[in-house]
Amino acid sequence: MSTPLSGPGPVTQDPGREPTGLPGKSRAARHHALTSVSGLLVKVILLGLTAAIAIWAAFPLVEAQMWLGLAILAATTAGLFYLYLTRRHIPAKYLVPGTLFLIAFQVVPVLYTASTAFTNFGDGHRGSKDDAVVAIQTGSVKQVPGSAEYALSVATEGDPATGPLVFLVSDPATGVVSAGDTGGLRQLDPADVTVAPGGKVTAADGYTILNFGQASSRSQDITGLVVPTSDGALRSAGLSRAYEGKAIRAYDAGCDCVRDTETGRTWTADEEIGAFVAPDGEQLAQGWQVNVGLKNFARVLTDPAISGPFFGTLLWNFAFAIGSTGGTFLLGMLIALALHSPRMRGTNLYRILLILPYAMPSFAMLLIWRDMFNTDFGLINNLFGLGVDWFGQEWSARVAVILVQLWLGYPYMFLVATGALQAIPKELTEATSVDGASPWQSFRSVTLPLLLVALSPLLISSFAFNFNNINAIWMTSEGGPFEPDNPRSGATDLLITYTYRLAFGAQGAEYGLAATVSVFIFAIVAVVSAVSFARTRRQEEVYS
Structure with missing residues (x-):
């Protein structure tokens, strides 16, 4: 009789549990x-x-x-x-x-x-030729004998103080109510409007009708609104009446020109400059956008009214960027070296105090510094007993903006220099001391080169930032002071603020010219950065 082999019995498993050995996979x-x-x-x-x-x-x-x-x-x-x-x-x-x-x-x-940059885009040259023709014709609308008149309600689809204006008018003959804006008239559903016995619209779905006070505050916008119609254009005559006038200037496709029906004067289209020009050279204010090739670039380089301010601003722009970057680096590095010394006590407290300018909003600090440089009640003049008109003179304004930028920028350089110093092995500086080098020789031969290798990319980016640092100028000196005969370019203007003034200045926007200056800025910063990065790579190869 054989004896059963000894060994473990069958494995029993609780039905409510996963099989043994499989829970991880499951x-x-x-x-x-x-x-x-x-x-x-x-x-x-x-x-x-x-x-x-x-x-x-x-x-x-x-x-x-x-x-x-x-x-x-x-x-x-x-x-x-x-x-x-x-x-x-x-x-x-x-x-x-x-x-x-x-x-x-x-x-x-x-x-x-x-x-x-290759167009004449700007005020008077924003749209197409068709847009220019419509603007010329609607802008010349006048009320003539027999012009239809309408009861007018001024409304808006947005905020009464800032929303786009809409004319709500009812035809006295048919009673049809229409809404009109710069895109033309569109008929409204009678069920959506309420009209008073005199024909004035008192309510309309989707529109907010302005009361007398609201309309009075926007009287200039109401007067300037022209609604194109099939026979001319609709304009306001006060705040409660409108008339459909006739355009005295009309476009003639046969001669590609605009004729004035009252004077007989003619302006012919000039496709090179994008404007209608009379025989004596007079241009209509409304033109259209065209490609002008390299004309804007030629103006920047050769037109005395543009090239003089451009090159003068360019030289100051380099001085500001180099002075701001170099000054903040030197000050930040010196403070970092002082606090890096093992003999220095209370370094944590000093570091907290020194980075306060970096922790505060720069725009608020710039406005405070502008008040501190005020001639009459500014802290700088009162503290030192001075009477300097800081932002009223060319060189004092330039010194002021660089000092402000120095105060705002050194904490960043202090922080990065502190980190770079801590990354330099102590054995290198100790070896120079053993070889008999003085502290200055050790700094010049070991510490400074290694710092420059580590911080060169940051210095390049800081230069590019300061080259276009619009906040530092706009919120302190606003680019001034200005010469009486040149309100577009000030003594402290950078190319970026000069470009902004060209694009959005009160004398008329010139977006094409401003874009051209932007292209020059891009090229200058790109070239300087490329050369600097190439030199940085060579430094890294030497000290690696």
Whole structure:
């Protein structure tokens, strides 16, 4: 009779528990499934948003008949769907979003600015030739005998104080109520309006009718609003009446010109400058946007009214950027060296106090410093018993803005220099001491070169920032003082503030010329940065 082999009995398992040895795999499987579902849900949401944005952007492109843009939009959308619906191209899944944002927010604005530099875009040259013709004709509307008159209610679709104005008028013959703005008249549904016995509209769905006080405060805007109609244009005659006048200047396609029906004067279209020009050289104020080639670049370099301020501002711009960057670096480095000394006590307290300017909002500090330099009640003059008109003289204004920038900028250089000093091995400086070098020789031969290697990229970026530091100038001196005969360029203007004044100045916006100066700024900063980075790489090779 055989004896059964001895060994472990059958493994029993509680039905409510997972099999022994499998709980890790089971949890991993559940986690993988949950991750897959959540990832799929996120992918569906993001691709759905992409499709929605593509459809939303397609309609304006179709309406404008921009077929190339529509093709690019369709190809980009299809590419994104292919990329994220396939399991391949894993690196591209991470690189493509960043690349698209880079193109949208960096490359496209730069290209648009560069393209604007080759146009006459600005006041009087904002739209197309058709827009210019409409503006000329509607701007010449006058009330003539027999002009139709309407009861007028001034309304808006937004805020009564700032919203776009709309004329609500009722035809005295038919009783038809229409709403009019710069795009023309459109008839309203009688069920949506309430009209008083005199024909004045007292209520209209979707519109806020201005009361007498609100309309009076915007009387200038009301007078300037011209509503194009089929027979002329609608203009206000006070705050409660409107008339449909006739345009005394009309466009003649046969001669490609504008004729004044009262005087017989003619202005012929000049496609090179984008304006209607009379035989004696007079131009109508309203023109259109055209390509002017290198004309703006030639103006910046050769026109005395532009080139003089440009090159003078450029020299001061370099001086400000170099002085601000170099001054803040020297001061920050000296303070960092002082606090790096092992004999220094209370360094943490000093560091907290020294970085206070960096911790405060710069725009608020700039405004405070502007008041401190005030001639009459400023702290600087009162504290030192001075009577200097800091922002009224050329060199005192320049010294003031550099001092302000020095105070605001040194904490950053102090922080980065402190970190770089702590990264320099002590053995190097101790070795120089053993070799008999003085502290100055040790600093000049070891510490300073290693600091420059570490901080050169930061110095380059600081130079580029200060070269375009509009806040430091605009909030202190506003670019002044100005010469009496040149209100566009001040003694402390940087190229960026000069560009801003060209683009949005009270004398009329010149976006094309401002874009040209922006192209010069871009080229200058790019060249300086490229040369500086090349020298930095050579330094790194020497000290690596």
